[in-house]
Structures are given as structure tokens and as C-alpha cells.
Amino acid sequence: MIGASVPADSLLDVLDARLRLLAALSFALVVVSSRGFLAPALANAAALVLVVVARLPLDRTLHRLLHVDGFILLALATLPFSTPGDIAFSLGPLAASRQGLAQAGLIALQANAAILALFALVASLETVSLGRALAGLQVSPKLVQLLLMTVRYISVIEREYRSLRLAMKARAFRARSDRHTWRSFGYLFGMLLVRSFDRAERILIAMKCRGFDGRFPVAEHARFNRRDLWCGLGWLAVLGLLIGIDRI
Amino acid sequence: MHIVDGVLSAPVLAGGTVLAVAGIARGLKTLEPDHLPRVAVLSSAFFVASLVHVPVGPTSTHMLLSGLVGLALGWAAFPAIAVALFLQAMVFGFGGLTALGVNIVNMAAPAVLVHYLCRPGLCRAEPAALFGWGLAAGTLAIALSVLMVGLALAASGRAFIPAAELIFVTHLPVMAIEGLLVGAAVVLARQVKPGLFDFTPVAPAWVEAGDD
Numbered sequence: 001m002i003g004a005s006v007p008a009d010s011l012l013d014v015l016d017a018r019l020r021l022l023a024a025l026s027f028a029l030v031v032v033s034s035r036g037f038l039a040p041a042l043a044n045a046a047a048l049v050l051v052v053v054a055r056l057p058l059d060r061t062l063h064r065l066l067h068v069d070g071f072i073l074l075a076l077a078t079l080p081f082s083t084p085g086d087i088a089f090s091l092g093p094l095a096a097s098r099q100g101l102a103q104a105g106l107i108a109l110q111a112n113a114a115i116l117a118l119f120a121l122v123a124s125l126e127t128v129s130l131g132r133a134l135a136g137l138q139v140s141p142k143l144v145q146l147l148l149m150t151v152r153y154i155s156v157i158e159r160e161y162r163s164l165r166l167a168m169k170a171r172a173f174r175a176r177s178d179r180h181t182w183r184s185f186g187y188l189f190g191m192l193l194v195r196s197f198d199r200a201e202r203i204l205i206a207m208k209c210r211g212f213d214g215r216f217p218v219a220e221h222a223r224f225n226r227r228d229l230w231c232g233l234g235w236l237a238v239l240g241l242l243i244g245i246d247r248i
Numbered sequence: 249m250h251i252v253d254g255v256l257s258a259p260v261l262a263g264g265t266v267l268a269v270a271g272i273a274r275g276l277k278t279l280e281p282d283h284l285p286r287v288a289v290l291s292s293a294f295f296v297a298s299l300v301h302v303p304v305g306p307t308s309t310h311m312l313l314s315g316l317v318g319l320a321l322g323w324a325a326f327p328a329i330a331v332a333l334f335l336q337a338m339v340f341g342f343g344g345l346t347a348l349g350v351n352i353v354n355m356a357a358p359a360v361l362v363h364y365l366c367r368p369g370l371c372r373a374e375p376a377a378l379f380g381w382g383l384a385a386g387t388l389a390i391a392l393s394v395l396m397v398g399l400a401l402a403a404s405g406r407a408f409i410p411a412a413e414l415i416f417v418t419h420l421p422v423m424a425i426e427g428l429l430v431g432a433a434v435v436l437a438r439q440v441k442p443g444l445f446d447f448t449p450v451a452p453a454w455v456e457a458g459d460d
Contacts, residue, residue: 028345032254068341072252075411082410100407110254115341123338142276142284143327149288150295150331157292161300177303182425185302186432189313192296193320193433194441196289203285214281 010055010124016228017125017133023235024121028114030239037102039246040109046238047116054120061119065112072111076104127151145216153199160195164188249312249397249415250336250351253344257404264350264400268330271356275326283324290317291328295335302425309422315389315430318359319367319382319445325359326352350400358392370434371445378438379431386430390423 012020031043051061080088083100090096122130131148135141168184175181204212256264279287294317301308318325330352337343343351366385373381398412437444 025345028253032346033258064341071250071342075252075255078411078414079407083407103407107252107254111252111344114253114344114346118338118345119341140273140276142279142281143272143331145284146288146291146327147331147334149285150291150328150335153289153292154295154335157289158296158299161296175303177305179428181303182428183432185300185311186429187436189293189297189311189316189429190433190436191440192293193290193316193437194444196293197286197320197441197444200286200289203289204282207285212281 010053012050012054012121012124014227015231016224017129018136019224019228019232019235020121020125021130021133021137023232024118026235026239027117027121030242031110031113031117034110034242034246036246037106037109039242040106040113042245043113043242044109044116046242047113047120050117050120054124056120056124064119065116068115069108069112072108073104076107079104079107141216149203153203156199157192157196160199161188161192164191164195249354249393249419250333250343251347251354251397251400253346255404255408256347256350256400260400260403261346261350264347264353266349267357268326268349268352271323271326271353271360272330275323275328278322279324279327287321287324287328288331290321291331293317294329295332298332298336302429304421304425309425311429312355312390312393312422312426313386313430314355314359314393315362315366315382315386315426316433318356318362318389319370319385319430319434321359322363322367323360325363326356329356329359354393354396354400357396358389361392362389367445375435375438379435382431382434383427385427385434387423387427389430390419390426394419394423 027043027047031040034040034043051058080096080100080103081091081094083097083103085097085099087095088098088101125133127148131144134147135144165188168188173184175185294313297311297313300311302311314325314329317328321328330348333343333351333355334348337345337348362385365388366381370378370381370385394416398416401408401412401415434445
């Protein structure tokens, strides 16, 4: 997808993209609804296996994951202090409870596993396959088209943004924490909005030149074959195992 | 302001997903195919804005611009923001698949509301009042989003209420900055391209060579 290098020919690439999407979603639902620590921990291991199988570049994936985990921990920082229970440690007047720490740890584990699986199963898809898979899952064609066009135009708009920023730099603009900076950024985004709309008009003209009549032909997606069926059943078994372990 | 996987309770997740699907369907229903490129570039712009950090005191905040997207797109802001948030989850891992619905509603519903509250005034406003309308739109969109994040957290458990309060307090400066930014943005947009917020049918008078 955007910016990320799509790894070449992983074992997952032979699978139906619809299956990969559904697998990521079902995995996230199972992991998020687990109560104990063992199932999410095993889920993390399973997701790591997927990352290896998907041949994602390990260093970059871990780097991304660190970012996400920082974000997750920040979101959970208050939880130990607001959950009643036995006191584990205290910071000044605030006391962190053992139960709260456990709860925060559990959520972090769950979120981590779900994100890893999402990276391995869905983010590694080519944009076009992702669009086709979504269309195959009865997502509205307009929405799929919107997604594909957005992916295409993120880099275009970013380039537009960079050229505007460069023009500001050429006029010796430096971002500080003052009214002038905020107004300048406001103008920057106002200009970006104007340019985006101008760009949209040109895109529409280009599309009409190529015969756009309000619909996009979506190429037939691959058939769900025997291999997909076995992999799907295997995945269900993994999920069943995770649920079973969590219940015991 | 994304809520991560695993935090929200099942009823909140389900409710958020249903509302998000309904909002997206409503947005797509009135979306003319000819406006698709416009929504797509704004969705891209929303994505790009989230990567831009603006200094605030000793720290910095990234832009959200949901108010601006709402002003420009109305109900179409729902699918636009949905796509951008989906991509953020895929590319950066912010949010997650299960919390996606709630996150979409939290960002997009205030954007749509702002469209109906502020756009009529904005379109008629004198130049002097224009900034004020933009300020109101930008601030209100963020304030409502933060409020909805807080409600979603509070509905998922009492233990999250301090987190919700913390989010609200830390986002007070973000609301102010967003307001100033959106205010300045609408002033400029109207000077450069009058009628930008009037949803005139796309009728370009000229064609420029580009890499479209």
C-alpha cells in the first residue's frame, strides 16, 4: 500500500484477498473478546508467524509496531490509576492498582495482536486486490472506488503540500508557536483545499475523456478455490483454539 | 483521538459500527459520481493533514481538519473520513478494525453537523465575519469529536472516565488551534476561489495538462 513496499510473492499471495480480509477481521474480534492473558499472548505469536509468512520486512514492521504501541500505552496510561483494587505502586497521590495494570496489559496485548495480523494479512495486499476483495464482499462500488482513488491521490496531495511548504520556506517561514504560524498554516490548508478541488476537476475531465459514465468496471475477482477453503478452515481451527484456550 | 482495539465494550463497538455504516450509506446515496474525485482528493487531504504537526507551546499537535472537510463535503464527509481512517489503520496501525466504526462516527458525525450549522452562515458571511464562522466550525468539530470519544469510553466502563477527562483537557489547545486554522483556511479559500463551499456543479472552463 501507500509508501510501504509490497513484499514480493509471499505464500499469502496465492490466497483469495477476500479470505485475508475476513481472516484479519475475525481474528481481531476473537482477540478483542478474550478475557485471559494466554489467548492474546498466543494470538501475538500466531500473528508474528503471519508476519514472517507474509514476508514483511521485519525491521520496518517492528518499527511501525513500536510507534503503535507507544500510542496504545499512552491511551491506557490512566487505566491503572482509575481501576479500584490492590495497590501495586503509587506516584505521589495517585495509586496504581494491580487489577488496573493487568487490565491495561491485557488491552495492549490484544491491540498489538490485532494490528500485527492486520499488517500481515491486509496491509500487505496490493491496493487493487484490496479494492477487488472489498467489492467481492459486497461493499458499495462507490466506496471501493473512493478508497482506490484516495490511495492514488494521497501522494499527489502530499506533493502539493510539500511544494506549498517549500514556497513558505523560501520566504523564510519558520514554524513557531504563535498566531502568525497558525494563520500561515491555515492559509496553507486553505490553499491545499483550493488546489485539491482544482485537481479534482481535472481528474474528472481525464476520467470523462476515458469514457467514465458513473460506473467503474470491476474486474472479476479470483475464484474461491480448494486451497482457499483449506486455509480458511485452518484459520477457523486456530480461532476455535484461541477461544477454547480462553474459556478454560 | 483514535480509540484502540480492545478498549471498548461490545455494545459500544456494535453501536458504532451500525451508525458508521448508516452514515456512510447516507453519504454515498447523495454522492453524484461526478463528485467522486472531489471527495477522494479531500479524503487524501484529510489523510495528509493528519501527518502535519503544528507547534503548540512546547509540544506540537497534528491537524485534524474534520471541520473543514465537513464544511466542504456535507454528508459525503462520512465516506471520505471513513476511507482516510481505514487507511490510517492499515498504514500506521492507529485504531484497528474492530474500533473503526466508532472512530469513524466520532470524527465524521461532528463534521456533518458542522456542515449544517456553519455553512449557511459561512456562505452568506461578510468578509469580516467569515473568519468567525470558520473558527466556530473548526473548534466545534474537534470539541464534539472529543466529547464523543469521551462518551464512548465512559460507556465502556467507569475506569475509563479519567482517561476521557484527560483527553478532553489535553485537547482544549487543539480545539483552539484548529479553530484558528480553519478560520484562516476559509478566509483564504473564499478569496482565491469564491463559491468553493457552495457545491456548484463541476463545470470546468479550462483544461490544464497534468499527470492525472
